[in-house]
Amino acid sequence: MAKSFHEYKNPSLAVDLVIFGYHDNTLSVLLLNRKEEPFKDCWTLPGGFLQMEETFLGTCSRILKTKTGMDDVYLEQLYSFDGLGRDPRGRVIAVGYYALINPARFNIIAGSMANDVKWFDVHKMPKLGFDHQDIFQLALQRLKSKILYDPVGFELLDELFTITELHELYECILETTIDRRNFRRKILDAEYVINTGTKREGLQNRHPELYKFNKKLKKNSFQINVNVS
Amino acid sequence: MAKSFHEYKNPSLAVDLVIFGYHDNTLSVLLLNRKEEPFKDCWTLPGGFLQMEETFLGTCSRILKTKTGMDDVYLEQLYSFDGLGRDPRGRVIAVGYYALINPARFNIIAGSMANDVKWFDVHKMPKLGFDHQDIFQLALQRLKSKILYDPVGFELLDELFTITELHELYECILETTIDRRNFRRKILDAEYVINTGTKREGLQNRHPELYKFNKKLKKNSFQINVNVS
């Protein structure tokens, strides 16, 4: 190993997670109430320091498992944050990741950390510690642009879903109205989804057909348009 | 400061640059021939370690200035690389940035590092040290998708340029043919460029009009379409 290579002082390296969940027509983010300084009793994004022999995704999994009890979720690197004053303890670089999960798959509230971990509507966020407000904002913006051309929305829904449910998800995330009939046409023409032949039973009105995500979909084969007027 | 916060061993943090330049209808990347181990005599992306009080962009500027003599260039964060074996000296995280420059603004070749620094056609790249092949590939892919909806192409051209020059740039980067008349229509309809009223003189044939980038352009107001058949 080269001389004095590791004798330089290095910044610490943290991974911070923006965990999105969708439920009841609401897009939420999972926050953690810190028990230690700095930002004791403040809400923050779940995060942790990178271990020497760990990949980013390894750190993500460890954080998800230990702090929220979740595993096997969609993860994507967001951005790396280098603000000099972002952590009062010293120089800490944060690599931001965002996760998309279906809250129905997990049972966050019932854990031992009942009061420490909580879902927050993205429109009703508390003040966040560190620079986590910036990280959250960027993640939300990324999600909004991403669902327009990439089928990440499915990560937030059940495996089987109706077109209406998918439509509501898009309207919720994009915070706009999208014509229901044109949306259906786009989704179906692009072969974005596959009709399973089954229907969702037990609803008030006409039983809608259940679809699943078309995993053989070729990349960049579709584009949702939104009036940004 | 909290107890033992900086006593953990931290990975080193490097910044690696993919510097794109466009000249003579060729997209090139600036590479550095390493003088030290590891990867001595190998071509690599210019890079350097993040100093404790430095931002990523600060490191980028320092690398650009000391290793290539350039300053004031377009820079954008690409991705962070965490491969466990990416540096034989130990654990090094790399934050990748890419730069878009107009080589005409600088004089790389004539520096003291004449043999150390060289432009390579993106199609004629040598074998690269570290995981720099991956970083380069991702940067190229990012550039290709970015110019379709964001006017970054202008960073590679002179301040004044003709529609034909812009058209050739797009064809070069996207490695495809784009109908010249439809391209012109798209660019003009989107008010992507402003006609300066002047013409480029001294050419063989009809003197084309010179345009400049419309800096008041609203984001996401245009989309170049390419046949990916």
Add this chain to the structure above:
DNA sequence: TTACTTCACGTCAAAATGACGTAAACAAAT
């Protein structure tokens, strides 16, 4: 003048989009 090339602007059929209409399917109330 002629020849040749590039530039600037048009044309037009086909495809995509945006804005709606409406009948069928279902549960609950009458």
Add this chain to the structure above:
DNA sequence: ATTTGTTTACGTCATTTTGACGTGAAGTAA
């Protein structure tokens, strides 16, 4: 059994955008 109210599924159609080309004007060199 019929009606009512709602959601789902599938259309229609005018307008806009796209893709594929045509062509005259501007310029240089022969």
